[in-house]
Amino acid sequence: MNEKPKILITDDSEINRALLKEILGDGYDYLEAEDGAAAVELMRQRTDISLLLLDLMMPGMDGFDVLRVMKYHAWLDEIPVIVISATEDTANIERAYDLGVTDYIRRPFERIMVLRRVKNVLMLYAKQKRLTRLVTDQVYEKEHNSVLMISILSHVVEFRNSESGLHVLHIRTLTDLLLHRLVQKTDRYQLDESDIARISTASALHDIGKIVIPEEILNKPGRLTAEEFAIIKNHTVAGAQMLQDLGQAIAQDEPLLQVAHAICRWHHERWDGNGYPDRLKGDEIPIAAQVVALADVYDALTSERCYKHAYDHDTALRMILNGECGAFNPLLLDCLQESSEQLRAELNLSEWDRGFRQESHRLSEEILHREALPRENHSQLLLEQEKERTDFYAAQCGGIRFDYDLLAGSVTVYDYHAEPMQQKTVTDFAQGRGLGFLNEQDRRKLSKAISRATPEAPDVVLPVMVQRDGKPHLHRMALHTIWSGAGVRRCVNVLGQLTDEQHRVEHQAELLTALDPEEDPAHFLRRLQGIFDVVRLVDPGHRKVLTLDSDGILTEKPGHCHMVWNRDTRCENCISAKAYARKTILNKIEFKDEEAYFVISKYIEVGGRGCMLEMVTRLTDGRWLDMGGHRLLLDRCDGMERSAFVDPLTGAYTRRYFDKFLASGEMSGGVAMIDVDQFKAVNDSFGHLVGDEALKTVAEAMQNCLRQTDILIRYGGDEFLLLMPQNCPDGVESVIRRVQNAVQAARVPSHPELRLSVSIGGVCDVQPLTEAIRQADVRMYRNKENG
Structure with missing residues (x-):
């Protein structure tokens, strides 16, 4: 049955x-929004909206504002808009x-006009969508077939050359990576x-010409x-x-052939003119050939060949x-x-993949030469050996x-x-005994993470607290979900690994508090x-x-410092310039490609x-402690305990945490001051225990509707x-409304x-x-007085 x-x-x-709704009848499903902000929120959350009927004149965010938001997010490509306005x-x-907008209907209107125009x-x-899909499929099929044929041909060359079957994949991956980095740095090309x-x-x-080279030369070990x-x-x-x-x-003018020709002929040319075959120099060498040349050299160094062993990544990089x-x-x-x-990371992946392929090759050779499948007991032995290896490696990882x-x-x-005899336990998860080392909050967090996993995104990493020697230790929990293979896909197993991050965090704190760059x-x-x-x-x-x-x-490197943030000009909120002027240390949260980073900038003198010494940490993998979706930096400077940073009643961060890590930092985005209404009356009427419970209820309601950052x-x-870092004015207003609605819906148990x-x-x-805090505080009390 087709969905409506x-x-x-x-409106x-x-x-x-x-x-x-009455005019359009039962042939459609309906969503309603009473203002522009509610409509934008619905479109942000849902992907199944077929049409928007929009009034222009509304209080708050009007129809024009909605259209601007849709245009900014390119939603108009997917959702047509009919304006119905007086x-x-x-x-x-x-x-x-x-x-x-796609169409415009004036009020008052004829019933048949609305029916026909909507239809x-x-x-x-x-x-249009069917046509786009058809064209896309045809283009994809053509490109896929072209890439497939090129891959087959290049693998034939590699087979004669006794090179790893991964060489072509590596060159393509490295070429793509270097080119994307290059266009971020310069628009020269x-x-x-x-x-x-x-x-x-x-x-x-790039090496297709090797097909004409005698094999005894290609594969000569000396x-x-x-x-x-x-x-x-x-x-x-x-x-x-x-x-x-x-x-x-x-x-002859086929672009792919032209690029391939340039790469084939000139990927052994060098910047100083000492390459071959034409001794081109500098940018006389096409940029495609320059990039492939560098990728080819790196992969040749890090791969094993008949005449050499593979170098590790650091050695190869240093040699180049x-x-x-x-x-x-x-x-x-x-x-x-x-x-x-x-x-x-690519090299490490390839090493694992290379081992897997070698074992696959061994099995395939056995099948080809014996004209039969490998013996069952041999396959079973391989599985048992693999399980033994896995158990050994897991034990060495600890946790x-x-x-x-x-x-x-x-x-x-x-x-x-x-103890060895107590290391393995099998218990009932549903009755809460299975993962007793987790507190209730982390168990809820685990259940939520499992419910959000999908077959396409089966892996989750989250920080949890585990009691060790009577003290809570920060652990990194990595999860992998396994899904059923037929019919409706369901999660059937969850594999988890917890590793203790406390030592690494403490080591980081010790290092940060012992900076002495004058030594060495x-x-x-x-x-x-x-x-x-x-x-x-x-x-x-x-x-x-x-x-x-x-x-x-100290010597200057090419390019500018802001390029690391994918910016063409100086960062608007450059803390290094401010800290340099004051000869001090500052920190901030910076965003790049939807990832959050914590940046520390410290003034030092060298020679x-x-x-400025800049230290950047991506805010994941245990560097932040997750508390109901909100994160706490765990630098632990000056030996302070974690408990000083987290309010034990509400789970929110303490004023001390703010003063230590955030008050002197720089942040662009939203700031809000929040005050619980009539809280004194709750304490006076029901007592302080109920007041504490109410405060905890309010905090939980707020935390459940905030972003991770x-x-x-x-x-x-x-x-x-x-x-609210990096949140625009409309986003701030939306968060405020969500928080107010969540608190009003919450109930004290x-x-x-x-x-x-x-x-x-x-x-x-x-x-x-x-x-920002002062202005937000003034607005908060003004709103409280206005009811």
Whole structure:
């Protein structure tokens, strides 16, 4: 049975909404919004809205504001809009069409006009979507087939060359990574996404010319003679000639062939002109060939070949940067260095994959030569050996491992902190005995994480607290959900691994409180690089990143310091410039690609030159403690205990936490002051125990409707401070409404007759933070007086 189209009717008049539903009849499902903000929230949450019927003149956020939000988020591409309004002003009608509405109906209207126009718009959009899907499928199929054929051909070349089957995949991955980093740094080469995709695809053909090289030369384990090396070098010209001949037979101006030809012929050229075959120099070498050359050298170094062992990532990187593999474009070398950790991750993945492929190859050889499947006992032995390996590695990792069977309702726990005879337990999860090491809050958090997992996104990581030696220890809990394979997909198993993060956090705190860069700056920076995601020296005046040379002298690197944040100009909220001027330390929360980062910037002097030491940590993986969806930085400076940062009654952060970590920081976004209404009367009428319960109920209601990056602080008594980084004015107003509605709907367990409410005052993008809090406080009391 087909689902009915879903129509969102947005009008501040309930009568108008009811009239439209009556006219359109039972052929549609309906959603209703009484103002623009409610309509935007519904469109943000749902993906099944087929049509929006919109009134223009509404209090608060009017129809024009709704259209601007839809245009900004590109929702108009998916949701057609018919304006139904009494306004007859031609300027307003033209403005609505300019903002992207599909049709405009004036009130009063004929019943048949509304019916027909709604039906026509829905049919038009449905046909457009079917056409778009058809074209997309055809384009995808064509590209997929092209990539497949190129991959087959390049693998044939690799087979003759005895190279790893992953070489082509590596080159494509590294080429794509370097090109994306390059376009972030400079617009010199004018590359767009289609160019990057084309170069990455064509990179698979870089060594196609080796198909004409004799195998005894390609696979010679020792050093090549001068004559043999001359033959090897000819593969660049041979490959380019093949593609040129192909272009004459098919289409000489085919962009993919042109790029592949450039890569084949010139991927062994070098920046200083000492490459081959044409000794091109600098940007005479096409950028596609430059990037593939660098990717090829890196993968050649980190891969095992018949004539050499594989180098590790750090050694390969050092050899390239030191010029041991020839000269490369300095911009590309910067891209390589900045992508170092991504490259390391790719290499580690490949090592695992390589082992898997070797075992697969062994099994396939057995099948081919014996013309039968491997013996059952041999396969069983392999499985038993794999399980033994897994158990051994898990035991070495320590911590706690568990296997939760949702169908049986049981959970098997392996606690490697316990005595050997007590390490494995099997208990009933449903009765709450299975994961007794978790507190109730973390158990709820675990259940919520399981419910949100999907077959497409089966993995979850969250921080929890586990009692160890009578004290709570921060642990990292990694979850993997296993799903049924047929029919309706259901989660059937949850695998979990908990590792103790407390030592790492304490080590980070000790390091931060013992900074002494005057001793040995190079050694000091290396220690920090083992803890933070990014550690660098910056000259904020010239917007330059600095590096220490072998003599301990600071030199400037190419590019500007703001490029790491994907910005073209100086950061609007540059704390390094402010801290440099005051010769102090500042911190802030920064956002990049929807990820949150904590940035510490400290003034230091190296060799008599003042500069800023920037330390950046991505706010995940145990660096923040999750409390009902809100995060607490665990730097633990000055040896203070965690309990000083979390209010034991409400679970919100304490005023001490705010004063220590946030008050001196820089933050752009929303700030709100929240006060519980008539709280003194609750204490006077029901007693302080009920008052505490009411305060806890209010805090829980607020926490349940905030983002992960929002920070709720118990500022004093029944007053809360809410920080909303990177939230726009409309977003702040939306959060305020959600908080007020959540508190009004909450009930005190022991006295459900109590009705709670809060007064809130909010501001957005006010600096400094102290002024934002003052203004929010004034607004809060003004709103409280106005009821």
